[in-house]
Amino acid sequence: MDPDPSGTPSPLRTAKRAWAAVPPGATHHLVLQDDVLLCAGFAAHLADAVRARPRHAVALYSNWNSPQNSYLVRRAAAAGSAWAPLSPAEWTPTQGLVLPAERAGELAAYLAPISDDIRDDDEMVALFCADRGLPVVAAVPHLVDHEDTPSLAGHPGSFHATVYAGGRRLGPGHWRTYDDRERGTFAVELIDSRCFLRLFREGEPVEHPFGWYWADWSSLIGLDPRRILAALPRRDLPAYARELWAAAYILGADAGERAGPGADWILHRAIASWVASGLSAADRTRLDERSSAALTGLGVEAVERGRAAARPRLEELVRA
Known part of the structure; x- marks a missing residue:
C-alpha cells in the first residue's frame, strides 16, 4: 500500500x-x-x-x-x-x-x-x-x-x-521465438492521422514531439515514397487510410521475413491498436466497428506489401 x-x-x-x-x-x-x-x-x-x-x-x-x-x-x-x-x-x-x-x-x-x-x-x-x-x-x-x-x-x-x-x-x-537483429535506426509513428519517422539520435530527448514526415524522408531509410503509394489497393482511400498504409508498409519493410511462424492475430492486434491510438479524434468518429476492422485489414495488407518489397533489396545486399 x-x-x-x-x-x-x-x-x-x-x-x-x-x-x-x-x-x-x-x-x-x-x-x-x-x-x-x-x-x-x-x-x-x-x-x-x-x-x-x-x-x-x-x-x-x-x-x-x-x-x-x-x-x-x-x-x-x-x-x-x-x-x-x-x-x-x-x-x-x-x-x-x-x-x-x-x-x-x-x-x-x-x-x-x-x-x-x-x-x-x-x-x-x-x-x-x-x-x-x-x-x-x-x-x-x-x-x-x-x-x-x-x-x-x-x-x-x-x-x-x-x-x-x-x-x-x-x-x-x-x-x-526471437528475432535477434539489432534494434534499428528509426521508429514509425502515427500521430493525429499522419505518419512520421523518428530517427534515433543519441542524446535527443525521446519525448520531443517533432517527427519527420514519412513522404519527405523515407528515402533516408531506403524506401521510395512513390512506390509505397503506388502499392495502394485503391486510389480513393481517405487521407488517414493512406497514412496508415504508409506506416504499416514501412513497418513490413523494416521487419522483413518472419523469424518464426508467429500468429496472424498478434500482428492484427498490433495494427488495430495503431488505428485506435494513431488516428485523430475527428477521424475516429468516422469509423464504426466494421470500417475500423477494414482499416486494420488494410494495415495488415500493407505490412505484407512492405515485407515483399524488402526482399529484393535484401537479396541485392547479400549479392553485394
Missing part, C-alpha cells in the same frame, strides 16, 4: 516498497501496478516467458503510442518474434515488470534515496537498467493491459497495450 496515500501522488513512492518486497528464495520478482488487467492464463504464460528470458528485465506491457517502444513491439509482431528489445532511451514500462530477484533487490536500493517528488518510477527504472547493463525486453503479446482510468502520475490521454494477449492462447514454444 502507498505509505502516504494523502500525499502528493507519486508512483515512485510505492514502487520503492514493491521492489524491496522480494521473498526469500525467489528467483524472480514481479511488480504489477494496481490499474492493470491480466490476460487469461496469466500465471502459466508468465512462468513460460520468464523461463525463456531468465536474465532479462521482462516488461509485460508497452503503451500503444509511446515514441519508440510501441514501434519496436509492432516490429517484433510483424517479424513473428515473441520478444521486442526495448529502447534504452525511453522509460521502462513498469505496469508489469519482472526482474531476477537479485536485480530487484539492487533496484530497490537504487530507488531508495531518490526523492518521491520525482514521481516517475519508469524513468528511474530505465536509468537503473542502463547503469547495470540489464537488457529490457517486452513480451509479445503483452500479458497485461491498462485499465482506462485516470493516471496517478497525471499524464493525459488514454493508455492501452500495444498488443494485448487478452483471452487468446499461445502456441507451444511461443516464447522461444
Whole structure:
C-alpha cells in the first residue's frame, strides 16, 4: 500500500516498497501496478516467458503510442518474434515488470534515496537498467493491459497495450521465438492521422514531439515514397487510410521475413491498436466497428506489401 496515500501522488513512492518486497528464495520478482488487467492464463504464460528470458528485465506491457517502444513491439509482431528489445532511451514500462530477484533487490536500493517528488518510477527504472547493463525486453503479446482510468502520475490521454494477449492462447514454444537483429535506426509513428519517422539520435530527448514526415524522408531509410503509394489497393482511400498504409508498409519493410511462424492475430492486434491510438479524434468518429476492422485489414495488407518489397533489396545486399 502507498505509505502516504494523502500525499502528493507519486508512483515512485510505492514502487520503492514493491521492489524491496522480494521473498526469500525467489528467483524472480514481479511488480504489477494496481490499474492493470491480466490476460487469461496469466500465471502459466508468465512462468513460460520468464523461463525463456531468465536474465532479462521482462516488461509485460508497452503503451500503444509511446515514441519508440510501441514501434519496436509492432516490429517484433510483424517479424513473428515473441520478444521486442526495448529502447534504452525511453522509460521502462513498469505496469508489469519482472526482474531476477537479485536485480530487484539492487533496484530497490537504487530507488531508495531518490526523492518521491520525482514521481516517475519508469524513468528511474530505465536509468537503473542502463547503469547495470540489464537488457529490457517486452513480451509479445503483452500479458497485461491498462485499465482506462485516470493516471496517478497525471499524464493525459488514454493508455492501452500495444498488443494485448487478452483471452487468446499461445502456441507451444511461443516464447522461444526471437528475432535477434539489432534494434534499428528509426521508429514509425502515427500521430493525429499522419505518419512520421523518428530517427534515433543519441542524446535527443525521446519525448520531443517533432517527427519527420514519412513522404519527405523515407528515402533516408531506403524506401521510395512513390512506390509505397503506388502499392495502394485503391486510389480513393481517405487521407488517414493512406497514412496508415504508409506506416504499416514501412513497418513490413523494416521487419522483413518472419523469424518464426508467429500468429496472424498478434500482428492484427498490433495494427488495430495503431488505428485506435494513431488516428485523430475527428477521424475516429468516422469509423464504426466494421470500417475500423477494414482499416486494420488494410494495415495488415500493407505490412505484407512492405515485407515483399524488402526482399529484393535484401537479396541485392547479400549479392553485394
